[in-house]
Amino acid sequence: MNFLNKDITSIHQSLVNGDITVEQLTKEAIENSKNNEKNINAFITIDEENAIKRAQEIDKRGINPDNLLSGIPVAMKDNMLTKDVLTSAGSKMLSNFKPIISGTAVNKMLDADTVSIGKTNMDEFAMGSSTETSYYGKTHNPWNLDKVPGGSSGGSAASVAAGDVLAALGSDTGGSIRQPAAFNGIVGMKPTYGRVSRWGLIAFASSFDQIGPLTNNVYDNALVLNHIAGHDEHDLTSSDKEVPDFTSNIDSGVKGMKIGLPKEYLGEGVSDDVREAIKSAADKYREMGADVEEVSLPHSKYGVTAYYIIAPSEASSNLQRFDGIRYGYRSENAKNLDQLYVKSRSEGFGDEVKRRIMLGTYSLSAGFFDAYFKKAAEVRTLITKDFQNVFQNYDLILTPTAPTPAFGLDENKDPLTMYMNDVLTIPVNMAGLPGMSLPAGFSDGLPIGMQLIGKPFDETTMYKAAYAFEKNTDFHKQTPKIGGDK
Amino acid sequence: MSEKISKNTVSHVASLAKLELTDKQLPYFTDQLGNIMGIFDSLNEVDTTDVEPTFSVTDQINVMREDIADNWGERDQLLQNAPDVADGLIRTPTIIDESGD
Numbered sequence: 001m002n003f004l005n006k007d008i009t010s011i012h013q014s015l016v017n018g019d020i021t022v023e024q025l026t027k028e029a030i031e032n033s034k035n036n037e038k039n040i041n042a043f044i045t046i047d048e049e050n051a052i053k054r055a056q057e058i059d060k061r062g063i064n065p066d067n068l069l070s071g072i073p074v075a076m077k078d079n080m081l082t083k084d085v086l087t088s089a090g091s092k093m094l095s096n097f098k099p100i101i102s103g104t105a106v107n108k109m110l111d112a113d114t115v116s117i118g119k120t121n122m123d124e125f126a127m128g129s130s131t132e133t134s135y136y137g138k139t140h141n142p143w144n145l146d147k148v149p150g151g152s153s154g155g156s157a158a159s160v161a162a163g164d165v166l167a168a169l170g171s172d173t174g175g176s177i178r179q180p181a182a183f184n185g186i187v188g189m190k191p192t193y194g195r196v197s198r199w200g201l202i203a204f205a206s207s208f209d210q211i212g213p214l215t216n217n218v219y220d221n222a223l224v225l226n227h228i229a230g231h232d233e234h235d236l237t238s239s240d241k242e243v244p245d246f247t248s249n250i251d252s253g254v255k256g257m258k259i260g261l262p263k264e265y266l267g268e269g270v271s272d273d274v275r276e277a278i279k280s281a282a283d284k285y286r287e288m289g290a291d292v293e294e295v296s297l298p299h300s301k302y303g304v305t306a307y308y309i310i311a312p313s314e315a316s317s318n319l320q321r322f323d324g325i326r327y328g329y330r331s332e333n334a335k336n337l338d339q340l341y342v343k344s345r346s347e348g349f350g351d352e353v354k355r356r357i358m359l360g361t362y363s364l365s366a367g368f369f370d371a372y373f374k375k376a377a378e379v380r381t382l383i384t385k386d387f388q389n390v391f392q393n394y395d396l397i398l399t400p401t402a403p404t405p406a407f408g409l410d411e412n413k414d415p416l417t418m419y420m421n422d423v424l425t426i427p428v429n430m431a432g433l434p435g436m437s438l439p440a441g442f443s444d445g446l447p448i449g450m451q452l453i454g455k456p457f458d459e460t461t462m463y464k465a466a467y468a469f470e471k472n473t474d475f476h477k478q479t480p481k482i483g484g485d486k
Numbered sequence: 487m488s489e490k491i492s493k494n495t496v497s498h499v500a501s502l503a504k505l506e507l508t509d510k511q512l513p514y515f516t517d518q519l520g521n522i523m524g525i526f527d528s529l530n531e532v533d534t535t536d537v538e539p540t541f542s543v544t545d546q547i548n549v550m551r552e553d554i555a556d557n558w559g560e561r562d563q564l565l566q567n568a569p570d571v572a573d574g575l576i577r578t579p580t581i582i583d584e585s586g587d
Binding site for chain 1: 491495500502507518522524531538543560578
């Protein structure tokens, strides 16, 4: 069985009715995923044994008719700690690492009785926009196997798009949930910073990182966020704000909603097809009764630059812990302790990770701190203030998710060109805002994503607007050819 | 600061970060890092006079908890991830090796 065009509610109904057991569902999901792996490579680990054991346990207890997630097959990005299951973060450095605990978001998915069938492929330590920097091979886009799935949560997005699972968790530091969601024609939510605990998420840039769901549709996405959101005493940056039911009143429409369309996000570098799709989306919102007006976010254009100073700085600090001593890869060529550090890191990290560690080390080094790191942090304030100004008069902001649809595998883009791919998503992380991507069109058979940006902790309004758009369009109903006929 | 970064600087930065670059990697990374840093100067266009820097976007400040020691009792499991263990301790190479560099 594949889950193309399926939704959690209908699969849940089959489980409640007894049309299928959780064990059968899990086995079929694993079989379908294994078939797809030859073409897609969405997973680093398919955890067949644990998944089936878990499914049997849930069957024994019985499906809870009030819990839509009970028995639903899901997948986790490989930078989220999973007890006793390889957690590599896409790196050779952690190619032998089996955590002794699971992270909070993973635990909450387990508490909700979902069945995780495996760990998904990703750019090494989540550093990349194409999943090409993984130590475990590249992931292919289910819509066109010669294209990238985006990144860094490329495996999570591809696993949902290919119908392997009904939901996957990803993480987003500069666009790593939203851009792959866009490239794969699915729904991806990066919640407000602090909405979901980061405990047990292998840190990349701690002031940006946030976990969120990738799903086939908007309702399923809200459902998963319901379960993973909330305060966690283990993550001091997690918010103690109340978590609303994101699915309640999701169908209340957009009448009277005020949506800002920032002109800077439709300019140079954005492809014609993408621009047209976003303009059509704006018209669709007007048709549905929302007010859509042009707004300005003048400092967003400095987002990429400020990000590539701040995020690598945080990363260079976070990744100091990988030293070959307590866990992870240890070089066999070291004769003394210093060599052990240097050789383990030099052999264990890939090029992109080294680039970012060096960028960060440079930006933080004496003599450059004020000129680079502090300056970038000040620009970050201005980017945030732009959003605050717009949100005084608007409920939501509408932009493209990425400047283009999925680009080709092995195009060997230089790093700077690759970094520019996140120009439309990075400002959202800079300001800690919630941002989501949902299907908004096609270009040469490849999906186009649109981004909705909300006020802090107002994912509810985003889901309502996304739900209304989805209900009045059919982009999300189209599925890739891979994995069977539509 | 608009000058492109030199090989010497990249070498120095790599050693600060406990990374070593081969003779082939050094020009490759120097070139790439130079290109990336080439865009850094664009931030000088932005007037940030009297603008406070943002280092964190959370509103949770100084979250306190009681300082209570808690033994998770998971030493053995933790050590299973260590590359080299002897007598319940993690083993490393000699810290000072006169014959090394």
